[in-house]
Amino acid sequence: MTISTPILLTQAEIADLRKEFGRTSLMGKTIAAHINELQDFMRLPIDVPGHGEAGGYEHNRHKQNYTYMNLAGRLFLITEQQQYADFVIALLEEYADKYLTFDFHVQKNTNPTGRLFHQILNEHCWLLYTSLAYSCVSQVMTPAQRTRIESQLFEPMLEMFTVKYAHDFDRIHNHGIWAVAAVGICGLAIGKREYLDMAVYGLARNDTGGFLAQISQLFAPSGYYMEGPYYHRYAIRPTCLFAEVLNRHMPEVDIYQYKDKVIGNTVKALLSTAYPNGQFPALNDASRTMSITDMGVQVAVSVYCKHYGIDDNLLGMAKIQDRVWMHPCGLALSRAFEQAQAQADIGIPFWPSVELNEGPDGTHGAQGFIRMQDKKGDVSQLVMNYGQHGMGHGNFDTLGITFFNRGQEVLREYGFARWVNVEPKFGGRYLDENKSYARQTIAHNAVTVDEKCQNEFNVERADSVHGLPHFFSVDSDVIAGMSAFANQHYDGLSMQRSVFMLALPELESPLLIDLYRLAGDGEHQYDYSHQYDGQIIRTNFDYVCHQEVSTLGHDNGYQHLWHIASGKPSGTALVSWLQQQTYYTWLGTSSNEHSEIVFTRTGANDPSFNLRSEPAFIYRTQGQSTLLASVLETHGYFNEEFEQSVNARGKVSNIKVIGHNEYASVVEITTSESTVTLMVSNQLSTPTSEHSVTFNHKTYQFSGHYAVEITAIKQEK
Template identity: 25%
Template sequence: MMNLKEKADTFSWVGLEVDKLKMELDPFRREEILLPTEPGGWWHQYVCPQHHTELIFDVMEQDAVVFSCPKGCKLEGEPYRGAWLVYRHQAMARYALQSAVVFAADGEEFYSSLARKILVGYAEQFPLYPVHPDAQPWMLSGRAFHQALTEAIWSTTLIRAYLLLVDHGVTFTGEEEVKLQVFFTMLEESMEQYRHILIYEKKNAENNYTAWLNASLACVYAAKGTREKLASLLEGEGGFYHHLSIGVKPDGFEFEGSTYYHIFVLRAYLIAAEMYGRFGVDLYDAKGEQGQSIRGMFQLLAELSGDNGELPAVHDGPYARVPFAREIAEVFEIGIAVYKDPSLQPILANAYRYLYGQELRTGLEAVLYGAGESKELQTSYRVRDSVLLPDSGFAVLRHPGNPLSVLADFGEHGGSHGHFDKLHITIMHRWGEVAPELGMVPYGSVLRKEWYSETASHNTVTIGGRSQAPHTGSCCQFRQEGNATYLWIRSDGAYEGAVLERHLVLADGWLLDWFHVEQVTERSQEVDLWFHPTGHLLLPFDPHRVQKDSPAVLGLEAGYGSVEVLSAMKNETDCPLNTEWNIRYDGVSTCREYEVSTSTLLAPGSTMYEIRTPGNAEDPSRLLRGIMLRHKGPSVDFITVYRDGHEPAVLKLVSQVGEPPQIQIATTGQAVVYCLDPKAGLIQEKSRNTEE
């Protein structure tokens, strides 16, 4: 494998990117390096209490006392100062790594000196930090930060910088080396103690913490050259192989069912693999007890991603943020270099598009981990099959002739990072999102529990104005045929006395979503189906159908307090009402304009509410307009068809009284009839040419 000097000399794009990295470091030629002497707090508290957006961090500001919200709020004091310090410490560690990378590629002594000053500075400071007195009771307390987890991540960046310098011939003075060895030894003792508490006292070996404690210790052992201790992290309870076996499902998904924590753990595994590779141990093809592997974790993400490379924010995880995009860039540069898999490139390209506005290899991650002679990445549309993840409880429906796709969630709750969201669907278009999971705000925001984890913020059903109970649903059928993919998922644990069943059919011309709810309790409650599109909602309500006296709010608990009613239309007839509405995406955030048309059968007595809710977790104050369908009765069928373009399908109920429900989907030149059989599921009865 080429070293950085060879890469820069061989590939012109690497040399150009190294020059950009130099420019970012130029201020250190004029300014003294000021490492914060205070330990950091918890980064999740770096969030505006009014707008719930992450506060602005200026990487060039050496000592901040006022912290700004993107909406103009100014905040001072704790917990914002402590959270800002986390960002500052992490930024200085990144500068150390960046300086080491530039030196390795260019050889200029200024950059090795800069990296050394940061490393030795932290080595001097670390012994002065006590175990953090302000850490929350549930945390494993660190020294330099509230959380030992944050400390583990930070330490891997610093030690990677140290090893890169040493690999390229940099020698430290005797005094500097003593300070660094004290630092490494203290890290070693702390991480070993945290690891013992987590695995043997808390009995929580599967936690993502474990992967990071292992990664930090692997870095420490590599820096100290203690090969025998490095070997001890592979086997035994909480070791690499054990964690891979219990922290990752057999289908390749991290056990919490969160794309964010999946990448979080995958990054820790890759750092550990890098350290083991220094001693000739190859973990890139290692296998867990049920076949779990690093390669499989990459393939899982490729399966879940949208056609444009976007990853769904299922369960806890940010909708989008710069540090997360950098983590994706690092992970996928390594994955592409190791596995030579072109199916990973669209995800990497999407990360660079978010970071730099272009789908080209750019920045520190590209220089350090990228491989290949071109900055160009493969971003063209790929034909992929539908996929079922039976162990994790997710399914993705795709059809080569349909730009729409849908991801359905029926699996485990997800523990502390799960949402009350069973039978939720995420709808994507080839060029971007239609109705995504909204992501998760920093945990310091009250909206974490008041909105984003609640059922009402997801595209699924609530009953009685309450969120679902934490539970696991099931997959009754998954059938992929030449002309369509069918998924039948079920839940009987969300609400006592209620069965929820969702039937999804993705065909060439449409996506059919048939949600059936059955209540067997003596007193049936209101059933609400939620739909949260992120585009511009176009509702063709007739003025005489809009209820002017509709309530301003629908409830106060379980996320309902975050929902505002804008208008409502009730079906007061005896027949289902075909209601059509469109969602338009203007291309500002998606780079392409597209439109999705929607037809919904509004059951007799049901009400369609136009609602306004918090936006996605990147900016909750940018409110979204959505739809909520409400029906009161022992059973209800919510039936919706989505189509690409502005021409909606026409929906019609065609069954007779007493017969199983049948609907007809009619589009230009074609009509298809589906019947819902309680035992067999959704059956296509017939199709015909409507022009005959």
């Protein structure tokens, strides 16, 4: 039997890591934090429980067991303390004695069951981390211990993953990434190299499965992962771990250069989606609280810095994370951070604006991320989805947007309807309300047509279509914008959304401008929804608060919305609210004559209190081809403690639709000091395309995708 050596560490690298023990560097702090966490866990009695609820004690204990075995294995090498090896060995022996006595899990899920977990994905995670731990301590085990653990635990797992569940092993999915990484690493750990080959090239060795097929098909040329940042950060950890394994044990693959540096591209793409505070936008099924401090992202940042280079933004990410991967890749980042910090203060990251194309060949739409700084350095970030559906985790919100500034998400994503690992809430799994509300179009900052969900909430149909990028323009310090079409998401209707950030001298922060055009036959109801947070401060129209509330509708998410209040504005509607210490004022209008503002709150038809109670307002109008136009101004300051309120009313006074047709849309925005005329092409165009449209006997001419004219208003002396 071959005695395993550490899969991801050499003796020289271990010695380098040992030098950081006790230091205040990022690596030193990481080692100290891991020791404290591990010591706390090791005080508990060893426990290998049987089956339990998905989010219950048993599930979490198995997860804790593999997490701390993984840490203990490396800490044994770094600290040379036998107690850490003894902990790993004792737990592995307990698992070896019990594993085959467990039948397959009694609790079923949509994925195949394991012997430890209700879905095989979790068993893949267990095997990956535990195999790494085993490779760190096997040299101090007896031959009998190694035989026992390999024959009663690791080999049965490998057989289950590659034979019993062979149909699932090569599936192109984030679950597949975990499967191949776990099998390949375990194969190395127990000296069965054939499993490494199987993991890299697939069961049939014909490019239809395996790690290389996974990273070739899951990630677009831009590096974007179709399920969104939340699932990307989950898939990135086995991706980077296995890439580092291949770099060391299969150098002929040249993994960090493979497919135009796909590993580096996908790490950079994930990082570039984050808000300035490090949190990820909750695109598709996602937690609202997931951020770059996630351990998988820590691994990814360390890997990227080691193999692709270090810049100020990556150092800024490391500052937010305040930890690195406990590995030579993390040590490279830690040393670079220490050197940079000695020369100057490391600021927060400011990723440039980026459009991330989707699909294996980059032709399935895109996700747009526009960032702009105000005079004080605060970053506003605008996100728009015009890409793929996102498979089973996709939400039905093509052309939906989110908006972030002053440290908070302003136009918000609801995120998933799930209580992760809270066993009394449906075992911590996705709740029924995830389908009935959170994934529905009305739950997003988009337009819902005739109270119906995009693509009729049909995943297969949604997966067959995607958005069509129009333009992505970020070359100006004054204005940046993006535009896209979604022409197959509602029967008989084409949609175009063009969103901009405009910096005007009289405004504190960039102004968000939003033009949403819908064209088709027949009369439709358009619900232009805005998910906000905070307290309504004022409106420019009267509204009626309903003392006896009813639901806004009966299906497609409307059944979960309480109809709180409504009013009919005359002309442009204004809604202003206070969120934390900042005022936000929205002004909206349309090309139709009549409109209504409906105030809603989630929580209807929710007997188990699964939904968060959150407000929204809907601009509702009826018509045929319609242009919905709005602006959102960030302004002022409020401090309750010191009883201060500054600029609570803002400086934007109006937005007006001049006209729109199949060729172009023209709107006019008025502030206290400027009149802004924005003209946008409604057809696919080039930067040199010429446009001419006439509305109300006035001709508007411009070239390119769009044009903006800013005219100063003469002030009376």
